[in-house]
Ligand SMILES: O=C(O)CCC(=O)C(=O)O
């Protein structure tokens with residue numbers, strides 16, 4: 512693996528932007544191990560923990576003086592790390608060539624940082640503003656009001672049995688601050704075979720990815736109200752896709768002008784009160800494939816949905832990411848269109864003050880209406896026939912990998928890079944095999960994609 516790839520991998524693993532020089536330094540200190548480098552940089556950027564004094568140039572040139580800095584670092588891994596100038600990177604795929612030429616770094620002292628001005632967050636409250644600034648569309652009132660209300664009640668009841676996801680992130684267990692569940696739809700497979708997807712073992716595998724690698728029960732089928740909503744949403748999503756310019760790697764398995772987006776799975780989240788949230792992330796692409804479309808239904812209490820672009824490395828000095836906040840009312844649909852997962856991260860931030868949701872209909876005719884502080888979110892997803900769980904490579908730990916985009920180095924929508932990466936550590940005390948394998952659409956026999964149709968013209 513070359514230096515650029517290692518840099519990109521570390522960037523992918525980081526939540527905060529770090530300079531190329533800092534990443535390089537971390538890679539050298541950690542024998543070229545991208546996970547260890549990212550772990551170190553993450554720890555270093557945590558405000559509550561003691562900051563490591565910055566090594567100056569003498570530190571680079573005289574390994575012994577660099578070493579003197581080490582007692583102040585609390586990471587035991589650093590204590591045993593060989594000194595930078597003599598280290599060879601430990602390459603994930605068994606290569607032995609040195610990854611970093613220290614002199615090339617020393618010849619390019621970091622230039623004084625010139626950054627573009629910071630932009631304040633922008634509130635996007637209308638569908639027009641959402642479409643102008645993000646790759647999303649907002650449909651403020653999508654379902655018949657009575658159905659939206661019935662679905663809200665049904666999901667709130669089901670959510671009592673949902674759990675918070677738990678997984679290892681580097682060296683600590685993290686817990687999602689909301690409850691979640693995964694559903695499969697009882698529909699004929701999109702590739703034309705009449706298989707009932709819901710009782711197929713592969714849906715259990717796909718649920719596993721949703722639960723951060725934890726082996727879960729076979730997912731439940733869509734409840735009837737969700738099925739009803741899905742039919743409406745599927746129609747709207749296909750109409751929207753038809754209006755958009757398609758990306759070359761998008762799925763193109765439909766006939767005629769049917770984009771063939773089929774919601775064959777759904778993930779649901781319940782946020783009870785303003786403290787419950789989900790942090791900035793982009794969705795794993797494991798079964799969605801590149802440039803997916805995800806339809807996200809909001810029910811109950813209105814919450815803010817935040818979107819923030821990931822600025823490509825080569826534009827980091829010329830522009831800054833801006834946070835866009837979109838208030839999502841009850842019964843609204845947000846479609847995250849193709850490129851949203853590659854270009855943006857999204858979150859539901861904690862919210863100090865909530866508007867209680869007052870359902871328009873009682874649970875039972877003539878019954879009382881109770882206000883609620885819950886928001887239910889259902890993301891309808893299309894697991895592509897060319898990315899079904901059986902086709903997902905396993906890593907050396909024999910655990911299904913996950914698919915991640917190289918968000919920092921996007922190219923043209925066609926030659927963009929994606930990696931299959933080891934995810935065993937998420938449920939194994941953070942320990943995995945560190946596999947990072949480039950996804951190759953052609954070699955892996957995936958498609959058809961939009962680019963195939965264009966090249967056939
Ligand atoms: O609740 C939401 O609207 C977002 C949920 C989300 O990002 C996810 O489930 O991946």
Ligand SMILES: [Fe+2]
Pocket residue numbers: 792793794857
């Ligand atoms: Fe998400």
